[in-house]
Amino acid sequence: MWQYLMPTKIFFSQRVVEKNKEIFKNFGAKALVVTGRTSSRINGSLSDIENALKSMGIEFYVYDRIEENPTFEQIRQAVEECKTQSFDFVIGVGGGSPLDSAKAIAVLLRNRSLRVEDLYDSNKYSSALPIVAIPTTSGTGSEVTQYSVLTDDTGFKRGFGHDSIFPVIALIDPVYTVSMTVSLTRSTGLDALCHAVEGFLSKKATPISDLYAVESMKLIKENLPKALENPNDLEARTAMSFASCLAGMVISQTSTTLAHVLGYPLSTFKGIRHGDATAAFLDAVVHGAESEIPQKVQKVKEIFGDIKRFIESAGLKIELQLSDEELETWVKRALTAKHMQWTRGVFDELSIRKLYERMRID
Ligand SMILES: [Fe+2]
Numbered sequence: 001m002w003q004y005l006m007p008t009k010i011f012f013s014q015r016v017v018e019k020n021k022e023i024f025k026n027f028g029a030k031a032l033v034v035t036g037r038t039s040s041r042i043n044g045s046l047s048d049i050e051n052a053l054k055s056m057g058i059e060f061y062v063y064d065r066i067e068e069n070p071t072f073e074q075i076r077q078a079v080e081e082c083k084t085q086s087f088d089f090v091i092g093v094g095g096g097s098p099l100d101s102a103k104a105i106a107v108l109l110r111n112r113s114l115r116v117e118d119l120y121d122s123n124k125y126s127s128a129l130p131i132v133a134i135p136t137t138s139g140t141g142s143e144v145t146q147y148s149v150l151t152d153d154t155g156f157k158r159g160f161g162h163d164s165i166f167p168v169i170a171l172i173d174p175v176y177t178v179s180m181t182v183s184l185t186r187s188t189g190l191d192a193l194c195h196a197v198e199g200f201l202s203k204k205a206t207p208i209s210d211l212y213a214v215e216s217m218k219l220i221k222e223n224l225p226k227a228l229e230n231p232n233d234l235e236a237r238t239a240m241s242f243a244s245c246l247a248g249m250v251i252s253q254t255s256t257t258l259a260h261v262l263g264y265p266l267s268t269f270k271g272i273r274h275g276d277a278t279a280a281f282l283d284a285v286v287h288g289a290e291s292e293i294p295q296k297v298q299k300v301k302e303i304f305g306d307i308k309r310f311i312e313s314a315g316l317k318i319e320l321q322l323s324d325e326e327l328e329t330w331v332k333r334a335l336t337a338k339h340m341q342w343t344r345g346v347f348d349e350l351s352i353r354k355l356y357e358r359m360r361i362d
Contacts, residue, residue, distance in 0.1 A: 009168065017045070022056065027130050033053075034098050037067075045173070063082055069267055072116045082105065094134075096142050110125075120158065122160075134172075135170070137180060137244075143167055185224075185228055187274065189314065212246040261343075264277070
């Protein structure tokens with residue numbers, strides 16, 4: 001048995017915001033734009049949105065204080081500041097952090113009595129303000145998922161999923177990704193790679209998600225090296241935006257698995273970018289699935305050869321100092337993480353500890 005729901009309407013083209021500005025009128029008279037401090041100004045997305053809203057006569061307020069790995073506290077502050085105004089819809093623009101924050105804020109502005117913690121209890125709400133997602137990186141896939149990942153008050157990343165936070169519209173313009181640095185291109189590209197591979201090998205994979213996953217993996221194999229080599233290669237950037245969107249649709253069906261679970265603390269406690277942190281464990285996901293689904297693992301190998309080598313050739317090398325206490329806490333946390341249940345293979349305390357230890361330096 002399998003099912004499929006991905007209700008987001010996708011618009012994909014160069015100058016996509018300008019070309020489709022009429023759609024904003026469908027959502028009402030006032031928009032909250034959620035973004036980070038700088039990147040949406042550098043890549044031109046924010047001014048495109050402001051111009052589109054102005055020309056449609058839509059009032060808007062820009063909340064631009066979303067940081068990487070957004071915390072509960074940052075979401076509380078955003079809601080506190082924005083709840084004095086009345087918004088009809090929320091536009092998230094940027095990488096995964098602004099998009100995931102926009103989703104959380106959209107729920108909390110619609111359901112005023114909820115606290116951030118309540119986002120994790122799906123019975124406590126049934127709707128959010130309509131969300132328009134405009135990604136400016138190619139990796140998160142958040143523009144087509146029902147997930148949002150925030151960092152809780154203890155410093156750990158926690159994701160929540162709810163059908164009400166599927167964006168109503170995703171506006172994808174690959175030109176916004178051209179100004180990404182090489183390291184951000186790598187990290188976000190590797191995030192998309194993890195979504196495609198983890199989703200393909202997940203216990204929740206479906207015939208539809210597999211179609212998207214295979215296409216996404218092929219596009220990433222072909223185009224991530226090109227985008228890293230030549231940041232202005234618009235064809236490669238366009239392929240990566242598409243691959244990222246496909247991989248987002250994959251995890252909307254399959255969830256993420258082991259690599260995401262193990263990567264989270266590297267980002268919140270060691271400052272390693274999400275995609276890099278996650279990709280450091282992707283080879284373990286592939287090896288873990290080998291005895292259960294050898295044909296699918298073979299498909300991954302057909303596309304990438306040795307996936308660890310492909311990831312390293314993108315320039316990833318993670319070495320970190322890790323105390324015994326940190327190691328124990330992370331291992332324990334991983335063992336109880338919800339998404340471990342969708343991971344194929346046997347991952348116990350010892351094997352998870354080994355995966356963290358191989359990147360450890362004294
Ligand atoms: Fe991810």
